[in-house]
Amino acid sequence: MALSIIFARSENHxxxxxGLLPWNLPDEFASFNNITDGKAIIMGRRSYEDHNCALPNRLNIVVSRQLDYTLPAPIRCAANLTTALELAASHSSEYFIIxxxxxxxAGxxxxxxxxxTIVHAEVNGDTFLPAIDFSHFKSEIIEHHQVDEHHASAFTVWQHTRT
Ligand SMILES: NC(=O)c1ccc[n+]([C@@H]2O[C@H](COP(=O)([O-])OP(=O)(O)OC[C@H]3O[C@@H](n4cnc5c(N)ncnc54)[C@H](OP(=O)(O)O)[C@@H]3O)[C@@H](O)[C@H]2O)c1
Incomplete structure (x- = not known):
């Protein structure tokens, strides 16, 4: 069983x-798609409603406490993270919280x-992830993208592997 987590945050976290991503960075989304392709992905109900459809070629699992929350097949709903992790582990050897x-x-x-992914910008938003202590991980840069005509901000993709 191998749980991974993937997210992108700005310099100011x-x-x-x-309800949406606070940037439009096509190659960042492409990188997310490549890394999660074929895997199970677990997301909160608000994150799901950002796009409101299944991300293709992945088992999409939406976590919600709403007992009557309905989702179109083949998207799965889980009432808590434990159930979501069990579902995900039965699908792929690596699975992601997104x-x-x-x-x-929690994961x-x-x-x-x-x-x-660190987006090299200070961004206005309403959803912030606290700084994470990666001292128990080996950290390496796996991609860096410069500003170009399609990307208003540069971004760097870090991979943190637990030691
Ligand atoms: N930059 C990134 O990498 C990234 C990634 C994902 C999302 N986002 C953005 O972040 C925002 C959404 O994130 P968010 O943190 O506000 O919300 P979220 O985690 O996506 O959704 C929160 C909802 O998920 C359900 N939930 C969460 N934990 C649960 C648990 N342990 N057990 C049962 N249900 C649980 C609850 O749904 P109910 O209220 O239905 O019970 C809760 O209200 C959007 O703007 C989205 O675009 C950014």
Missing amino acids: CIGYQ GGVKLIL LSQASRVVE
């Missing part, structure tokens, strides 16, 4: 604004690796 804040923090102690 913002991850969301009004947000939001509480699920990332951290069990995660084998964390893929953290």
